Amino acid sequence: MFDVAKVRSQFPILSREVNGKPLVYLDNAATTQKPQCVIDSLVEYYTQYNSNVHRGAHALADQATRSYEGARESIARFLNAQSSCEVIWTAGTTEGLNIIARGMSQQLDAGDEIIVSELEHHANLVPWQQACKYAGATLKIAPIDENGALDVDAFAALLTERTRLVSIAHISNALGTINPIKTLATLIKANRSDTLFVVDGAQGIAHGDVDVQALGCDFYAFSGHKVFGPTGVGVLWGKESILKDWPVWQTGGEMIQSVTYQDATWNVLPGRLEAGTPNIADAIALGTAIEWLATQDLEGMRLHEHALIERAHELSATIDGMRVFGRAPERIGVLSFTLSEGHPADVGFLLDKQGIAIRTGSHCAEPLMGRFGVTATARASFSIYNTLDDVDALFEGIKKAQRMLG
Ligand SMILES: Cc1ncc(COP(=O)(O)O)c(C=O)c1O
The missing domain is CATH 3.40.640.10 (Type I PLP-dependent aspartate aminotransferase-like (Major domain))
Structure with missing residues (x-):
């Protein structure tokens, strides 16, 4: 069984608060956090x-x-x-x-x-x-x-x-x-x-x-x-x-x-x-x-990350006005999305207020955004230390952002 709590305990930054809320770090495709041994x-x-x-x-x-x-x-x-x-x-x-x-x-x-x-x-x-x-x-x-x-x-x-x-x-x-x-x-x-x-x-x-x-x-x-x-x-x-x-x-x-x-x-x-x-x-x-x-359980890590993105896709189906980009059969934990209620930058801002860190913008892939007819998306990206609770927090945050934007 992949022990995510043990992994998390090695990343000091994950126990800090942001904007008065526990940090939910979902910007791993931009950069990952560092375990204590690296520091x-x-x-x-x-x-x-x-x-x-x-x-x-x-x-x-x-x-x-x-x-x-x-x-x-x-x-x-x-x-x-x-x-x-x-x-x-x-x-x-x-x-x-x-x-x-x-x-x-x-x-x-x-x-x-x-x-x-x-x-x-x-x-x-x-x-x-x-x-x-x-x-x-x-x-x-x-x-x-x-x-x-x-x-x-x-x-x-x-x-x-x-x-x-x-x-x-x-x-x-x-x-x-x-x-x-x-x-x-x-x-x-x-x-x-x-x-x-x-x-x-x-x-x-x-x-x-x-x-x-x-x-x-x-x-x-x-x-x-x-x-x-x-x-x-x-x-x-x-x-x-x-x-x-x-x-x-x-x-x-x-x-x-x-x-x-x-x-x-x-x-x-x-x-x-x-x-x-x-x-x-x-x-x-x-x-x-x-x-x-x-030294990590790499197969366990893959399965764990897969479970996170599956949960995210499941929950995304329950959100009206959410468009998800990227549903290739072989994929990692990246959830790129837009909400009909507002611009991705506003979504990112409102999530940040809840301690949830995601990325918004073109992700340095402007032609790809054009391919899908948008200029930007919001992107949550998962890593080895993220939990199902993080995914749930993201969706609670998204619903709150929708209420505020709508
Ligand atoms: C797929 C891909 N290629 C290249 C890069 C560029 O990496 P760096 O900015 O670390 O040189 C990134 C960074 O986000 C990336 O995601």
Whole structure:
């Protein structure tokens, strides 16, 4: 039996009040809360061994380097990467995707094609638009159906001899749809074995095991803050065979092998893609977050989150004037909705007054909102520590908001 109370007790923020009410935190797709061990990891670094990595000749630098590289190894294990040199530290998903898009723009020819889907976050759309503009390539958009599920047949029909790269979200932040990554990988590689397959793992990473080898992709990018770790740090995983020659994107210290006044040669992985002093404390704390997640009952977590979203869908059917976006058969705990009584921003405001934190707006997915004929939705997103009581509180809050708006 999944013990949600035990999980909750490890997140100090969950016991605070907001606007005089117990906090009901339902904005997990925007950012997750942090368990005490992650907070302790940051404090320990700064109070016990704050130092630069890879270059110091003293005990603190040695401890920092071991913890920092240990975190990389923890993440490589969690992802089932073939080697820890495939784990590149970034500032987050956005940076990871931009590293690939920037490098790709140098490799595309006019007339080449990139495919994304209709449900992408701007971070997995705009970089590819820019790469295509730079190279004269074409961006194709794979459609979703009314429930927010990817139309796999339509996706397959978009693959051609010119498809150089596909980039798809593992899970949609706005609809909660889980995309069939393995199926897509099979289709992509059967069409052309050297087409690169990038997965935007910003939402995928916190909702189950991510085995990059089993998924069959070439790159997987995620952010620390969406998986119980700190902001400002993330990971770009890529196959060593591809990353080892990937165009360098920042130059300077750490990423070089040797330098003359006229020229320089590049370091081996992972250093060649990590210029300058890294975000040491946050990388170490992200390692702690991933180790923490790895010790949780991941199957229990999935079932628990499924029960939360099922309850939310059940209750939504009892609310007049509530429109729910995203009913794909495979989905996580994201409830995107509008109320006929008022704008999502007003709904968010009134819920906040009751201590309930949700997100409102376009969720950085403006074209997707347009696809459904709206400019914004309200979004409640659940995580491992949410309870059925939280879902009930949300719906009590929604009914109250309706009365106030109506
Ligand atoms: C699906 C998806 N992709 C990319 C991102 C961008 O992540 P970050 O802002 O942490 O770089 C997000 C953030 O919400 C997301 O949900």
